[in-house]
Amino acid sequence: MTITKAEVLDWLRAYGQVIEDQKDYLTELDSVIGDADHGANMHRGFKAVLVKLPSVEDKDIGTILKTVGMTLLSTVGGAGGPLYSTLFIQAGNMLNGKEEMTLSDWAAALEAAKIGVVKLGKAEPGDKTMVDALTPAVEVLRKATENGHTTSDALEESAQAAKEGMEATIPLVARKGRASYLGERSAGHQDPGATSSFMLLETAVKVWARKE
Helix, strand or coil: CCEEHHHHHHHHHHHHHHHHHHHHHHHHHHHHHCCCCHHHHHHHHHHHHHHHHHHHCCCCHHHHHHHHHHHHHHHCCCCHHHHHHHHHHHHHHHCCCCCEECHHHHHHHHHHHHHHHHHHHCCCCCCCCCHHHHHHHHHHHHHHHHCCCCHHHHHHHHHHHHHHHHHCCCCCCCCCCHHHHHHHHHCCCCCHHHHHHHHHHHHHHHHHCCCC
């Protein structure tokens, strides 16, 4: 099963709606261990993305994702802007010229996205960041692809791994970002970046997963 360019656009639009619906929740999470702006920043960024998308609907998937990344870079404040910008740009670089993508293509793109985020943010699993959701999601997706799982099953398994990674940030003491200033007081709270990353992959399941 392939994922078409139209479905990639549907995913981005759906995620924009998720961010709008969950912006207060993301800000609530960030208010405890951050600057209380993750939800508002992501909402502003994806509002701009949704305005921009019609101008690139005729482009390839790589160009579309890189345009999303550049739009986020110019509109999202805080740490989230550069990190999410990098995520989409690196994924886009792996999908240059493609009008549709296979599960293997998506696995490679998501891995490149994760590597870019790690390189930029200097975060590792266990640091209480979006990397805690992305890393297990990438690993599970790669294994599912190698083991011949259906696209729908692989997407669902990847999103579930991201969810578990997100929830695993709750007891962690933050070692990166604004939350690290709180030291031990950052424990007991879910990381907002890991949460929005999980939402990104959960949205992919809802839009792309179907029974083969």
